[in-house]
Amino acid sequence: MVAKRISAIEDSIFGLMSALAFEHKAINLGQGFPDFSGPEWIIEAAYKSMLEGKNQYAPTQGIHSLRKIISEVYSRHYGVEFSFENEITITAGATESLFSTILALVDEGDEVILFEPFYDAYLSDVLLAGGIPKFVTLYKPDFKFDFKELESAISSKTKAIIVNNPHNPTGKVFSQEELTFIYELAKKYNLYIISDEVYEFLTYDNIPHISFLTLDRQRERTIMISSTGKTFSMTGWKIGWAVTNPILTDAIRKVHQWTTFTINTPGQHAMAYAFSRLDEYLPIFRQEYQERRDIMFNGLLETNFKPFKPFGSYFLMVEFPQVGKDDVELAKELVIKYKIATIPPSPFYRKSHEGKTMLRICFAKKKETLLEGLEKLKQFRV
Ligand code: PMP
Ligand code: GLN
Numbered sequence: 001m002v003a004k005r006i007s008a009i010e011d012s013i014f015g016l017m018s019a020l021a022f023e024h025k026a027i028n029l030g031q032g033f034p035d036f037s038g039p040e041w042i043i044e045a046a047y048k049s050m051l052e053g054k055n056q057y058a059p060t061q062g063i064h065s066l067r068k069i070i071s072e073v074y075s076r077h078y079g080v081e082f083s084f085e086n087e088i089t090i091t092a093g094a095t096e097s098l099f100s101t102i103l104a105l106v107d108e109g110d111e112v113i114l115f116e117p118f119y120d121a122y123l124s125d126v127l128l129a130g131g132i133p134k135f136v137t138l139y140k141p142d143f144k145f146d147f148k149e150l151e152s153a154i155s156s157k158t159k160a161i162i163v164n165n166p167h168n169p170t171g172k173v174f175s176q177e178e179l180t181f182i183y184e185l186a187k188k189y190n191l192y193i194i195s196d197e198v199y200e201f202l203t204y205d206n207i208p209h210i211s212f213l214t215l216d217r218q219r220e221r222t223i224m225i226s227s228t229g230k231t232f233s234m235t236g237w238k239i240g241w242a243v244t245n246p247i248l249t250d251a252i253r254k255v256h257q258w259t260t261f262t263i264n265t266p267g268q269h270a271m272a273y274a275f276s277r278l279d280e281y282l283p284i285f286r287q288e289y290q291e292r293r294d295i296m297f298n299g300l301l302e303t304n305f306k307p308f309k310p311f312g313s314y315f316l317m318v319e320f321p322q323v324g325k326d327d328v329e330l331a332k333e334l335v336i337k338y339k340i341a342t343i344p345p346s347p348f349y350r351k352s353h354e355g356k357t358m359l360r361i362c363f364a365k366k367k368e369t370l371l372e373g374l375e376k377l378k379q380f381r382v
Pocket of ligand 1: 164226
C-alpha cells in the first residue's frame with residue numbers, strides 16, 4: 001500500500017521513550033528538551049507580534065528582520081559575512097533544514113557519510129532521498145574518529161558528509177584539527193558538508209565553537225544549519241535555518257516551498273527580537289547550562305554509571321555495568337522499575353556495537369529534576 005521508500009524508516013526512539021516515560025510517570029532525562037519554559041521576554045515579544053496583527057503568511061524564505069539579524073550575529077561571532085537576501089532560509093526547525101537540504105542535494109544512489117552515533121533524522125532523510133548512508137564511528141571514551149577510516153569511507157559516489165558539532169548524543173566538540181581534516185577531504189574529493197550546529201552557543205569550559213562557516217568562508221561546499229530551539233530553550237517553536245551559497249539556497253528553497261512554504265510569523269518576529277538581545281543573554285544561558293552539566297556529571301560519578309564528560313550540547317553518554325542486557329532492554333527496565341527515562345543509543349549506530357553498552361542522558365532540566373533523576377539512577381545496583 002505505502003511507498004517502498006517508507007519501509008526503511010523507523011519510529012523515532014525519542015518519541016518512544018517519552019511515551020514510555022509518560023506512561024510510567026518516570027523522570028524524563030531522555031528526549032532532548034528543557035523541562036522549563038524559555039525566557040518570558042521572548043514569549044511577550046510573540047504575544048505583542050500577534051496583537052500587532054503579524055498573523056498572516058511570512059515570505060517563504062523567512063521574514064527580513066530575522067534573516068538580517070542572524071547574518072549580523074554570524075558576522076560578529078564568526079567574522080563571516082553572508083547575504084541575508086539569498087544565502088539563508090528560515091525553516092520549521094533544523095529538522096526541516098536538514099530535510100530540505102538533503103532532498104536538494106542527494107540524488108538516488110549518492111552516498112552520504114554519517115558519523116555514528118548520528119542524529120536519527122540524518123539517516124531517515126538520506127534514505128527518503130534515495131541516498132546510501134555510509135558510517136564512520138566516533139569511538140569512546142573521547143569520541144574521536146579515525147582519519148583513515150573517514151577517508152576510506154569516501155567513494156566516487158560520495159556526495160556529502162554530515163557533521164554535527166557540538167555533538168548529540170556524545171557532547172563532543174570537534175577540534176580544529178578534526179574539522180580542518182574533514183574540510184580538506186571535502187575539497188580533495190569535491191564533497192558537500194552539511195554542518196548541523198544547533199548547539200553552536202552551548203559549549204563548556206570556555207571552549208570556543210568553531211563554525212564550518214569559518215573554514216569554508218565562501219560557502220562553496222558548506223550548508224550550515226542551526227535552530228532557535230536550543231539557544232532560547234524553545235524547542236516547541238521549531239524555528240531553524242540553513243545558510244549556504246545562493247545556488248544551493250535556491251535549491252533548498254525549492255524543497256522548502258513545497259514542504260512547509262513558510263514558518264509561523266509571530267514566532268519569527270519574536271526570535272528576531274531574541275537575537276537582538278543575544279549578547280546579554282548568552283553568558284547567563286551558558287553558565288546555567290554549565291551548572292547543569294556539572295551537577296549531572298559529578299552526580300553520575302557516585303552511581304554505577306560511568307559518564308563521559310561532555311564539552312558541548314546538553315547531552316552526555318554513560319557506560320553501564322554489564323548485566324546481560326543491551327541498552328534498549330536496560331533503558332526500558334530503568335523506566336518501568338526505577339522510574340527514570342534515558343535514551344538507548346544503539347539506534348544511532350550501524351557499524352559499531354559501542355552503543356549497546358551506553359545510555360544517553362539529557363541535562364536540559366531544572367536542578368531539582370536533575371537531582372531527582374540522579375537519586376533514581378543511584379538506586380540502580382548490579
Ligand atoms: N539536530 C540535532 C543534532 C538535534 O539535537 C536536534 C533536536 N534536538 C535537531 C537537529 C532538530 O532541531 P529542531 O528542533 O530545531 O528541528
Ligand atoms: N533532538 C531531540 C533529542 O535529541 C529530539 C527531537 C525529536 O524528538 N525529534 O532528543
